[in-house]
Amino acid sequence: MSPGHAPSRDGATNPQPIDFGEFVRRRGGRGALVVQPRMGFSDPARMRAGLLATRAAHATTVGTITLDSYTRVGELRAAGRALAEGVPLNGYPIVNHPPEVTRTLLDGVRDDDFPIQVRHGSAVPAHIFASLVALRLNATEGGPVSYCLPYGRTPLAESVGNWRRGTELFVTLREQGVEPHLETFGGCMMGQLCPPSQLVAISALEALFFHQHGVRSLSVSYAQQTSFDQDVEAVLALRRLCAELLPTPNWHVVVYAYMGMYPVTGMGAYRLLERAAELAVMTGAERLIVKTEAEARRIPTIAENVAALEWAGAVRSDVRLAAGIDSETYAEAAALVHAVLNLDADVGRALLAAFRHGILDVPYCLHPDNMGRTRSYLDTDGWLRWAATGSMPLPGAPGRRRPRVLTSAGLLNDLSFVRRSYDGVPAAPTKASA
Template sequence: MIDFNTHVLEQFDLHGPVLQPRMGFSEPGLMQSGLDATAASRANTVCTITLDAFTRVNNLEAAQRAIDSASMLNGYPIVNHPAAKTRAMLDQIHARYHLPVQIRHGSPDPLHIFERMVEIGSATTEGGPISYCLPYSRTPLREAFGHWEKACQVLCAGVEHSHIESFAGCMMGQMCDPVILVALNILEGLFLRAHGIKTLSFSYAQGTSPVQDRAAVTALQQLASEYFAPGSYHFVGYVFMGFFPRTLGGFCRITGDALGMIRSTGVQRVIIKTPVESRRIPRIEENIAALEYASYCLHTKGVLPDVPFDAQEHARILDASRRLIEGTLARDADLSEAILSAFDSGFLSIPYCLHPDNKRGAGTVLTANNYYQGFEGERVENAFSFLAALRQNIRTYDGVM
């Protein structure tokens, strides 16, 4: 079994950032083709199996009906397909290319997924009790913590190199002050480590300013070094997760800004998007083209922008994130209770997140220099200005006035 974290760190040292698609197909033959194409591409890659929406919410009956009727799902139903078939898929990628495969899902209760991962010998996944509960479900936060505790114990007991990527840096996709994203990465990472997960990765999704993104990622890197042992983690950057540009030029420009920030901060792994993100699920060849385009940008001089470092914004994010982390940890000796208490009191709050356990005591606006800036009290001054802020990157990168 390949140690995912070690693989990423070693490949980064040899070849620069490791590139990864968000790829998932319901039919095993197509999924195998996607894995093979990713592994055989000219980019420095790791592979992905993204699961379908029915599997994420443990509606296995609906997933089976789709399989039986040959209906296309938006991902791979890993629990319904025979374990031997999926294991053979992974074994082929390991043997032929010596590449790991990450299982990506989105479940607030991933026990059924982690049990199947153990069965097929897969050690690498993503999420957490905060980042895969609050944005995506109505599951009570306390229940999600209990689900994730059991699931982590199953995974770390069943595989040798358990690895989970906190999704906290991608909360809500956009309109989050980086302060809360940085703090939640560390808190969720501490939870995962406390429940036996061997290595971690910390995520950050591109915002509306590469300058602010560089400041935020640098703060995240500094805080991670204070709470986690060297070599036990790495960082992953996401091309923008919100309303995505619709033009090919917009895709190229937003990807270039994301990769410029990746290069300037030394982030080791990158989740790449495609030009068709705003319209449909990309085909295999579109994923591979995006990976190879990103590889070209990273390895060709003069293509990517130089991203300045804003020391003042870095200090703001670092100090405010540290206050949230330390203030949360001081609430209770039990880490889960401390985090639950922080959300219950509103000390931790996700802007515009409608989950019942999120007190919605904070909001975000865009400043004149395109930074996300948080404020206390959820207020939207004007619905039109709020929607305009959500569409900021479409205007910026597609050239829409």
Template sequence: MSGYFDRFVAESHRLRTLVVQPRMGMGNIRTMRAGLGAVAALDVAAVGTITIDSYTRVGDYTTSLERLAAGEELNGYPLVSHPTGATLDMLEGLYGPGFPVQVRHGTARPQRVFEKLVEVGLDATEGGPVSYCLPYSRLPLADAVDAWAESCRFLAGATEHGHIESFGGCLLGQLCPPSLLVAMGILEGRFFRQHGVRHLSLSYAQGTLAVQDRGALRALRTLAAEYLGDTTWHVVLYTYMGLFPRTPNGATALIRDSAQLARDAGCERMIVKTVSEAWQIPSVSENLTALRLTAADSGTRSAPSALEDAFFEETLHEARMIVEAVLNLDADVGAALTDAFRRGLLDIPYCLHQDNRAEATCVIDDRGALAWGERGRLPLPRAAERAAGGGLGSDELYDMLNHVANRYDTNEFEWGLV
């Protein structure tokens, strides 16, 4: 029995405290323990993270240990490869009700990861059958759905408080209209629920316009209450997941604005990034600085504006249409997801996975908001098509990918007001 993760987040939210969390993972056991210990020692409400290495993500459980034996470092912790006892020792005295730990992994076939996290006494992880397949893997979507169904049933059966955070709100989120991100989070939540997992969190990635994000996060909460009402759930915001500002001032301003967005929208938890995201894997000290920055309370929000209300209504309407269209395909949510991508009812802009039609596109409109270019076969009204997406060239795509980084790296706006 654990449940530390959910209870910690719920108690922090009751105290109106935003829980902050790094994306940290190191291959060496001592280094990983030191990193977790440094986060646990902070005087902020923080959750620890064990991020899995890239070899483990693709099912290679031997190369990671070979690299470590050769004196090399990894980009994450090889949870499956390290002996269970060694990881238990690494967590001893750190993991507990005052410092929960979540495993983050990026794996389309997560069975071994789920088994090992349970072996070491953890019960919180993240991902999803779509959100950890289409961006990261060449695995057929149907195979990922089967693997995740098996993994969810295992977690639900092996733990009392097994928790999964849907990564659906971060699906190439830097160039994806919010309604699809919201819909995907709800659909993955329904998938987890169908396979026995009752403790959930729903992610959303900071986009290109704060007022649009605030409306979208309201829509996510509204739909979660409707579709996931018999589960325990909370909302987690990610600092912008696309190309990051290259200047320290620009990166700091973006991180600060993401924290303000999390508080404005009432998010319970936040995944932070650091000033060095644009050029290197962040150090422990850089993660600690970012955690302190995002944990600093910057005041209360004002009442929603008319523009925020309009974005809320638009996102709510579109996301509900997508969710209903998918759920109506099949009583089995996994089968419905697979069929929806085959038909194009789900379609991730600019995603090159073989099971994604890539007929839908996204543009950044003249307000700086993410909007539909081409709708493809998405079940949306024609009014949702704000801008022509046909003929989008490489220069235009490059400009969109760099839109946020360029804006924060220049002096063409006042930091904190975007």
């Protein structure tokens, strides 16, 4: 039994869900860490087994139901065919499974000491939000930018409208006495090679978008990048910006273990996960999304997820860092956020204008609504730097330092930098031209 988890109340059947955000803030931070897997199975029995194993892990955990790719893009007929033919999916098809099936899955699993979050990845989430409301599943994540630009070609204006309507539907849970919680995925844009200042800015802006449409329980995300010291700057900058900007006290920070090319060796994978946990603990982040030693090869098993949860949950640090430093990351992120907010009082319209004018511009993102004039590179210390800033209003840009010449081989080396560093593999030559 997890040290943070008590048995279900006797006779309780799907008890009233607690506020996911309040639970994490109570259990995480101040040297403690709530850990969470990225787990989803199409078979309800296996999904239930995964949740029970997560709950029983020797760590303070919250549960995850990750949805399948068909559900994410609204291909519900394809999801239905797969279920009918017994074809396993890469996640839980929450819309296609009858509500009573999911209620049975949750029965005796979710309670006051084990909240559950639904994770998806959809720019068209209305059907997902409708299912969550019907099932009283009150925690999920995403965002109008972060679940649009990296994942397909849905126009950004459509995604903003979809997320506005979905968020407003989600907050109707309050009419049932249930507090809805939304986590922004903005701190994970593209997974890698986006300098941290823009990740921090988009995460804060999506949180403001959610709040503007009625959400009062929030979390803001940041994905581990290529430099521990720069990541520390970024998480502290995110905490400071949110303390300055968010109108609700009910928010927390979630760190994601590295989202790019993961180490292929078990030792490398665990070292990288441990570093992510150290980052979260030192910066006061309350929650960590883990990755497993199998990440580079295949979908992890339940046992591998539990091992990762317990490894990360055991990390402790005597060092605690304050969030008041005027770092370069904070200065850049604050400049971006305020430039966007000055465009329109409506955060959704402001985000659209920001991408239209290149005030926000994600490097290496091929979405048609991204201007695509920015580039980034890794410096000799492993910090992510701007090589080209386009129209982004960054303080001191673009001439404050001389970027490395960008080449195709150099880009590939940058993409594999973390894997090579933790697996102990040297860099490849970088003579090829871009």
